[in-house]
Amino acid sequence: MFIEDELKQLTQKIGSDELLDKILRAYLKEMKEECFDDIEKEYQESKCGLETLLTDKQKQAEKEMEKLFVENMKYSIGFGFRKGIFAGFQQYLVEESTKDSFDKYVHQEILQMPNMQKYTEFFNRQTEINKAFEEIQSCLKGEGSEQLTTIYSSYEEKELGVLRYSFYMGYRYALSIVEEIDLLGVAKITDKVLYTEYTLGFTMTGKEKEQRAKRYIQAVE
Numbered sequence: 577m578f579i580e581d582e583l584k585q586l587t588q589k590i591g592s593d594e595l596l597d598k599i600l601r602a603y604l605k606e607m608k609e610e611c612f613d614d615i616e617k618e619y620q621e622s623k624c625g626l627e628t629l630l631t632d633k634q635k636q637a638e639k640e641m642e643k644l645f646v647e648n649m650k651y652s653i654g655f656g657f658r659k660g661i662f663a664g665f666q667q668y669l670v671e672e673s674t675k676d677s678f679d680k681y682v683h684q685e686i687l688q689m690p691n692m693q694k695y696t697e698f699f700n701r702q703t704e705i706n707k708a709f710e711e712i713q714s715c716l717k718g719e720g721s722e723q724l725t726t727i728y729s730s731y732e733e734k735e736l737g738v739l740r741y742s743f744y745m746g747y748r749y750a751l752s753i754v755e756e757i758d759l760l761g762v763a764k765i766t767d768k769v770l771y772t773e774y775t776l777g778f779t780m781t782g783k784e785k786e787q788r789a790k791r792y793i794q795a796v797e
Contacts, residue, residue: 590657591650596738599653603737606777611791619730622723629720634712638724641708644701645731651698652735653742655686660746667768668754668761676775677747682739740776747772 607613630638663677674680685691692699709728716724751769754761762769773779780788 587654587658591653593650595653596646596650599738599741600649600734602741603734606737610788615730615733618726622726622730625723626720626727629716629723630712634715637708637712638727641705641712642727642731644705644708645735648698648701648705649735649738651695651701652686652738655695655698656682656739656742657746657749659685660743660748661750662746663743663772664747664750664754667765667772668750668758673768675771677772678740678743678776682743683736686739687736744773744776744778 604613604616607615626638627635659677659681663674663681666673666677686695686698692702709724713721713724751762770779774781
């Protein structure tokens with residue numbers, strides 16, 4: 577048995593279709609609760625609108641663009657999970673640890689240049705995505721151009737959502753190991769945990785909870 581190969585297979589299994597589906601459902605539920613579900617509605621409307629505007633060749637290119645986005649989201653699960661594990665252990669073991677670990681270890685790495693280039697598989701797919709988008713976009717005008725941009729932007733938002741959730745999963749996994757070994761370990765870094773959950777959007781202040789409740793009431797009235 578080759579340990580490195582086994583570890584690679586474990587990482588690849590994390591980015592499964594089933595887990596991606598669960599994460600995306602959680603993300604869309606979150607957007608609905610925050611009254612931001614118009615983004616998904618606009619995506620669906622844009623998909624329908626482009627059906628009558630694109631040639632068969634362009635439809636195939638658009639389909640390939642979305643397929644590559646999905647592949648990058650599956651890659652993002654393993655990436656975010658590993659970074660979350662690192663962040664969790666770092667906060668426990670290092671007194672002066674990075675304050676905004678998601679931004680430093682995820683957002684600035686895989687979503688921004690030039691660091692994105694370090695992750696060849698992800699970067700190459702993103703290059704192909706942009707190429708397909710630009711080729712189709714060059715043939716569209718007005719509403720069609722806006723609809724294609726909406727589809728592209730929707731996948732970017734979902735990709736960020738997948739990274740957030742997978743990072744938090746890895747982070748929580750690290751904390752569960754800390755608790756297993758040091759019963760009071762997580763209690764010692766409660767301030768760090770709360771700040772991390774807040775920056776990720778999984779914890780809110782009392783004021784923010786009230787504002788979300790008001791938005792929801794207004795949306796259903």
